[in-house]
Amino acid sequence: MQKINRNVVLALLSLTSLVFLLFQLCYYKFYLSQKNGAAFSKVRGSQSGQDSTRWHVVRKFLGLISSHNIPVYLIDPLILGLVDKDIEQIRSSPDGPSPECKYFCAPRDFTTFALLDKTWKHEVGLFRTAEKMGFQWLKIINKDPRLDGMDDLSGMEIPLHYIFKLASHAIHLVVFYERSGHFLWHGPLRLKQHMDRKFVPFRKLHFGRYPGAYEKPELLLVSIDDLKVQIPKNPSSFLEEMSHSRFLECRYREARAFFQLYPDDASLDAVEFRKKAKSLLHLAALTLNNLGVKFWLSSGTCLGWYRQCNVIPHSKDVDLGIFIRDYKADIIPAFQKAGLPLKHKFGKVEDSLELSFQGEDDVKLDIFFFYEEDDHIWNGGTQAKSGKKFKYLFPKFTLCWTEFVELKVHVPCETLQYVEANYGPEWKVPVKTWDWKSSPSNVQDNGIWPIDEWDNVIQIY
């Protein structure tokens, strides 16, 4: 009896387990397909049908926007990646018919286009036509960041993204705005409470997770897959730019709160210093950008941006950071050519390099070179009279774009950690006396330069 029971129990258990497994499989499959949106389920069998659907949707969309004279350009990373491989051929035969649907039929959920805000009037007619053509559309609006820095202005919300959906494909139209630093900006995509979260699989979008900053692209009209479309003239550099495009808005609200606590210095001296610092920063940015050297706001200048969205009037210099791997020997002559003589040079390329240039009327431009280690990044300091070396340690960081004194510049994305490493947890309190050898909270003694190297590593002009 016992033996039979054991067998039966075993069989029953196996059966239940099997049933449960089947149920789980079904549920998993169902869940996945639902998550991708019913319209986006990937049925392998209808692959070719899917391919041509994408092409048709893109064609319809291009027809729609050209009937309203709206100049859009293609920024879809997938398609631009494909286009880039054949760019020579596409450039040379702008009108040639293509034998097969190579680009617009490639499997994907979205096709992404860009629109420059100032090139169209927000006509409602577009959306009515779109609806007539069968598109469903979604508009994502938000605050205008160009007014964010202003005290108590409330403008109309501006459109940041549009999504046009037709059949199983969707067009993502990213709206680009021109900003004061003469660059293009697109906003983040944020869904409001009442919006349909399942309209499209939002997390597969290529744009909108963060705001982004771009240079104004040169465009090229090409014909691909028998569709005429504008693309960035150099797709590969656009794709490269895209991978580092994350933009940080200045923390205007916090800056306002800061000025409530510590009213801004509006004296004539402060006004003058800010003006000089701004023009020095513009000159430095122009020089380094021409050389193709990536730099970011460091030390006091970075603190000024992060804390008060402005130059700190009592800081007396402008501080930039550069990774030592981006160092170029041309930097010094380029600055001298721009009218900024070298004031001092400490350290050497292998260790603790630091350059200082003399700007107009005592405003100094300090360039610190940063050395990357496995778990931290550091830059060095040198005391001229004693030959002492210092080391300033920072946690690892990446670079983001921001807008500062009408300039598009880099700052560390992890700005808080960067500023805290440098200025300690009390960075919100303005300090007028600052000793670069002892005040920073991340300073370490780093020995002393050997006497015989002094001529090389301590140069003062």
Place this chain on the structure above:
Amino acid sequence: MGEWKPNPAVKPHKKRSWYLAWKYKLMNQRALRKLCQTGAVLFLLVTVIVNIKLILDTRRAAYEEEEEAAQDYDDEMLNVEVPRHPVNNKKVLDVEVYSSRSKVYVAVDGTTVLEDEAREQGRGIHVIILNQATGHVMAKRVFDTYSPHEDEAMVLFLNMVARGRILIFTIKDEGSFHLKETAKNVLKSLGSQVAPFLSWRDMWTFVGKKGGEVYGEKHAKSPALSTWGDPVLLKTEVHLTSVEDAECHWPDTELNRRRKRFCSKVEGYGSVCSCKDPTPIEFNPDPLKDNKVFDVPVAVIAGNRPNYLYRMLRSLLSAQGVNPQMITVFIDGYYEEPMDVVELFGLSGIQHTPISIKNARVSQHYKASLTATFNLFPDAKFAVVLEEDLDISVDFFSFLSQSIHLLEEDESLYCISAWNDQGYEHTAEDPSLLYRVETMPGLGWVLRKSLYKDELEPKWPTPEKLWDWDMWMRMPEQRKGRECIIPDISRSYHFGIVGLNMNGYFHEAYFKKHKFNTVPNVQLKNVESLRKDNYETEIHRLLGEAEVLDHGKNPCEDSFVPDTEGRVYVMFIRMEQEADFTTWTQLAKCLHIWDLDVRGNHKGLWRLFRKKNHFLVVGVPASPYSSKKPSSVTPIYMEPPAKEEGAVAVPAVAAAEQT
């Protein structure tokens, strides 16, 4: 595993079914059975593991999605939109209207829509217009019919109100003294029984529909001249109509949708809301050929004077070469009606939380508006600055397009302004003529971005300084000797009568007779001569050909200038040093031009027209042009008037024309 050993003592069954046979067989095949059992156990284990993994996967996927959707794409702020007016399906409104000597109020469905108990304010007839379908307040006005002409304004307003609207009237203090027959008849035609007999210090309330029924009227007679009538409180019900009945049936276009939205919210804009042939809200003026200011942003500085803004935007949008996309209206305060006007014209508007008070508030509003303008249009090198109480000339943009290159190239220029302070009907003549002046007229002007960003913005007066922004801009520290270009005939017209520094008397005296260009496409004359050095050559040429007037005559007399046309005349006045304007002020006074402070001068020289002749005034010896004075001529000196009169003029200087 020992338990699973085959049992040799198994009892054979009587009925040996195939199952038992199979089982028996299995039992006899020990190894096979053992394998099966192990297999089953293994299978069980595997399914359990796979099951757990699947559960985990599904959960993780679900969690990830929620996480990502929530973190990356959700708006961090809960934008719960609360409808401003609760949806009201009620068909009947309870209206309460109160009239008394010191207080009036109107409540609609328990919500107070008007309450005025301020002392020495709000005297006269208060009028409220409600939408007959929604019950929303569409207009609120008070007409001080104790004072003259206010009844005419009321008649004008009531005539503009669309048929079917609900009108509510109530008197505070006194409303009959200057309520003339015409106005009384209009009130009678609205259904009021009492209006024709309203008299001194009567209290009166009335609710009625324009062109329809009367919902109620109450009246309390004043028993004697020295006392007021008893307070009256009228409680009545108003029946709402359907939305369709309250709207006009215009063709469904984009424009008419805007119109519909506007007309269902506000009243008092006349024909823009009439059902038959409404006045257009899109103007499509001729484009300008080679328009150099097409991409220049236009900032319209506005407060809460929506009727002014309406008039202003109409004229602006009708000017040739206007680019509506570049226009931004900056409203000082969160007022709804000005925003409605902006939306009616399809323009963009920005509201600004008021900072500080009086002049400083205006000044802070200017700063915020200018900064925002250059933020919104980062490529712009200039901005056109306008105010809500200006008419804009049809050739405003043409005028700027022809002159803007000077502002770009000539460092000695401070601005281009459309306004000539001294350009009155009797002193301006030539629409193609431009001047250089040392003063900053404002009232429709072009600002260079570099001037604003590098000089003005960083040291703009802070909120606690009660300065006029324009006075501040005129200070030598800011102007630094630079000049503005102005036309002889102004390209803007200041029509505002109510404002911070403005009243009817002041407007009548200094603004009403201002000349305003109405000729389209004026070709400006000799624009290059406005450059710094060229202008000196031009002035010397003019002075060279000018005839010296008879300095023995009284310059205030009309006969001082001969009855000619198209000649150039010069007179010399005494001006001891650069800041000595004694004689000039007296001359300006008798010529009936701007005399509250010095305007329109260039190195001690003023240029205007008298009797269609170009008329030059040179201050001797301060002006470098004094050398042109023949030695025989003695500069005219005019005494400042006696003290009392002077005392009147002084405070007025502070109240310059800015709103």
